[in-house]
Amino acid sequence: MSAHDHQLDGHLPHEPEKATLEGRNKILGFWLFLGAETVLFGTLFAAFIALRHQTLDGPTPDHLFELPMVFAATMILLVSSLASVFAVQALHQHKVKQMIVWLIITILLGLSFLGLEIYEFNTYVSEGHKLTTSAFSSSFYTLVGFHGAHVAFGVLWIGLLIAQIFKKGLTVVTAPKIYVSAIYWHFIDVVWVFIFTVVYLMGKVG
């Protein structure tokens, strides 16, 4: 990144994330990356759909899944997505403190989602539903686990960005990162919509 893009004419433009070529590149590149992620998750979904009835002697989805827990997880992630929207709004209004608050809320919700998922996996394993149990279990843990890993990465990433904001403030360099991480966070939410639909709800239906 070159030196001259830290501040344009001394004040922050309305949409600082798009003020520099580097910022615009970042946003565009990130969207392309999300295109790749769509295919990545799509392949995991395809594998899951192909194998979801292969439960062998292991537990079947309608025995295993508990909808209230899934509903809670869904709500947590949905609200966290809203929080990150608000963070970006604050960014556009250059309200750094507000932005950080929203980001922290996002992270906390993300963490509680993760906690819930770990608890869930634990319960399943104790019920005899391990990665090695059946083709269904393998594809379940891989799909849901990949999503969980994405949440964990998001939490870590946004956490680091907060630290960077504290250090460097909101500039045309840091703004694109915040913006992009928010898009990432929404994407995780979007993937979750399909997970609760295809894995849990359809699993209950049969």
Added chain:
Amino acid sequence: MMNRWRVLKRLLPLMAGMALLLSACGRDDLSTLSPQGPVAQKQFDLMTLSISIMALVVVVVFAICIYVLIRFRRRKGDNTIPKQVEGNHTLEIIWTVVPIILLLILGVPTINTVFGLSKDYSKDPEAVQVTVTSHQYWWEFEYPEYGIKTAQELIVPTGRKIQFKLASGDVTHAFWIPSIGGKIDTNAGLGTTNKLYLEFPNEGVFRGKCAELCGPSHALMDFKAKAVNQASFDRWVAAMKAPVAMPADEKVKAAFESKCLTCHAIGETNAGSAAPNLTGVGSRLTVGGILYNDEKSVEENLKDWISHAQTIKPGNQMPDVSTNVKYGPGKGTTATGLTEEELDGIAKYLAGQKLEY
């Protein structure tokens, strides 16, 4: 720089190939180019149709290419700038539409044949049902209607539809009898069992191959398909069901029972599918699918096989009879599991296992 002669030279490989095509169509019992049954014939017809269309395309492209290269090559000292053409609607439409037409000509019979060859005769009482199970590196053929199992050599009656049901006992293989019709994978596991029907109008022996990489001896996983007339087929079925005597010599019998029948079956002894059923091995055309009994005697081939199966077919599943030494010429040694005497006895006994049909 490139003169006419050079251009001709470029075509040489093509011409040489064409000459080869005309002169050598391969063995009648092996080549896809000499179809010996209606299935291979239909496939061959499609192949000829497509080759003709492709030859046309290639000729047109080559002709334009050669003309252009000769006509428009830069002469020495020529510095004129050619006219900068952007494109030409008429031409572009032509070379979009003409290929579409050619593909239609090819596509319609393709679809017809796709559906035609996927007919299922498993409910047809006129058809012979055969269940094929592939193993590293041998083929098992079961005739559920007759309750018999054989290996390496598929015996079928001429003039009837043969309906195959194919699966694998281990990794993916592919069942292929080029001159009769090809080819279908044998997949492992339930839920992906395949079906294929073939017809053998002529009596004869046709070479079969495994066509999917399945391990070190994939190259050697050959089998034979022998088409005989209905009467002969019936005799074969009867012979397969007849009881089989054990070796007369007690020592040989003991060795055979303790060292061979643990995996193999012969006659009514049925040890399952771990190894080829040896009933009638003596009258098979090959031992292990690749040692031809018309080049050496059955007995010699059997001896070779039993004493160093691992050298002959690297990595096959018949290990502890020969030594487990890594294969390669000279590396395999004679059997350690059998004495010379037992080996001779067993080979002789097995060579005598002939079926009259």
Added chain:
Amino acid sequence: MANDHSAAASEPKRRHRHEGPQKHVVAFVLSLVLTIIAFAAVSAGEINTTFTYIILVSMALLQVFVQLAFWMHLKDRGHLFATMGIVFGIIVVFTMVIMALYWVWW
């Protein structure tokens, strides 16, 4: 496309597209409702399976559309290539789901 951003940046006075939280809250409520419908359809039980599937899939698709459009700004100007990327990804995924449904077991 990217250059739109530059146009926007050079005219900072232009009224901005996503001022105020109302739209985002509306998107949130929409998502909420769609989620609840989906969960309700399953919890209710006793509905025809195929029908439930159709409800579930349409709720999911609607929700994804809402989130992509509002929260991820795909409907905004300057997202031509982003949209193309996502749409093409979805096409690839769609073919793979067909594959998983029809061509893996037989």
Added chain:
Amino acid sequence: MAAHAHTVKRYRGLMDWLTTVDHKKIGILYLIAGGLFFLVGGLEAILIRIQLIKPMNNFVGADTFNQLITMHGTTMIFLAAMPMLFALMNAVIPLQIGARDVAFPFLNSLGFWTFFAGGVLLNISWFAGDIPDAGWTSYVPLAGPTYGGGHGVDYYLMGLQIAGIGTLIGGINFMATIINMRAPGMSFMRMPMFTWTIFITSALIVFAFPVLTVGLVALTFDRLFQANFFETGNGGNAVLWEHIFWVFGHPEVYILILPAFGVISEVISTFSRKRLFGYSSMVFATVLIAFLGFMVWAHHMFTTGLGPVANGLFSIATMLIAVPTGVKIFNWLFTLWGGSISFTSASLFAIGFIPTFVMGGVTGVMLAVAPADFQYHDTYFVVAHFHYVIVGGLIFGIFSGLHYWWPKMFGRMLNEKLGKATFWTFFIGFHLTFFIQHFLGLIGMPRRVWTYLPGQGFDTMNAVSTVGAFLMGIGTIIFVVNVIVSAANKKPVADDPWEDGRSLEWSIPSPPPEYNFKQLPLVRSYDAWWNEKQKRQRRNAAGRAGRTDPYAFAIDPSARHEHRIVRSGAGLHVRPSGRCHRRARRHLWQHVLPLRVRRSRLPHRA
């Protein structure tokens, strides 16, 4: 290679090369790495051919042979062909679009090193003695934990996973670069054809590689953690792997060939001194090939048993690809038509490409006929097909591109005599090796066989094929000699050494300075540099004082990087609808193509 001494201005030395983020240097790194892997893969090919020279040969054993074909296929495709394409795109794309670098220079270097690490890891298996041996397709169960013992396949999985991530990074980078970094005035429909093909190739990478990633992860889980994706005994499905591999694998083959199409377009146009015929139909064809490329994967699985509906569908879908590809072939032929063709090494390879690729393409269409593919599948007919399109297509394309852009990359000419010797030995060797393999397949020789019994009619043809492979080896060696000779040659090279260069890279010094363009060029048409030269010539002819400044068509010399984006915003604008560019004839294809180009709003200078 000492030739690149001039690309560096201040520092030299190893550290600079290890840490560089300059696209030109990264291009050279890709070329060195890809070239070395090509030699390794070629050596493996030679060993394969020696083993097959006669029936029941025992030059290498069965195990080693399977390792050789697996490593040959994997190395050639992932570690030789793709990196050499990345070499060309790194070296050329920013120059062709008039940019000072790629969108993400650091990621560019990261992508290279990731690919390199993956490649090295894969090849360490040779020294570890545990070598992948299940074919480059790694079909399960053979590659699964039950039948694929040892760690051979694990090297394949890890190596490709890591190398694949590097490739994905590269794909994203070049898409972003081409979308965002074009010089003012360079609308999409003014982009050089090579840039277009790289753009589409990068898109293919972005959408195809994640599929491979997931497949590799699933198989890794099966092998290392006893997961059951493909374990048929535990409810897994082996056919699922085939699907996943080919959903990636088929687009992969177009990832390989599209850049070669781009190279051929540039070279043919340059050396016949003619504008590329049917530019917009070329663009449309490229897009269509890529799109269809995702819909045809099951043509590798006709014999898997998917049933007549799938086989019929995929047959027809596959055949359709012949149409846009044919459009390209004929456009090239009609670019040559009426041109003034000079036969340099680069143009020989490009011209050799056309008939050769067509031969490979039409056998592809033959393979697409599902019932006939029941006979061809997994035979040497398929081997012949794909070497015709890959070696006769892609490798010819790479050779062509290397001879063409070598002076731009290194500031040295390659020797034309040696170049032509490379071409003729390689070309003749190629046809000798692979033409005959069609017939081997037809008369019943399966592929991936480590040996064959005598008396089946395979013997002579296999021997001929092996001889051809040696000729190709000689051709490659001549090329290496040429590289060394050219490095020793100290003669500097003109900016536009072929004199007929058409795109922007020929308007700047060879090799370009670190920042590429002193002033950013203003692009007024397709073939910007050519048209500029023509204009000057006309001016000279009219007796007016021609401007000799090579940057005459650059925008305001004081223009700063940041400014140009603002200024050019409107000019680069692409919308879903609107008017066609003023100068481009309204083209048939443009009615279908979503990208209509709005007329540049930039002030035109007289």
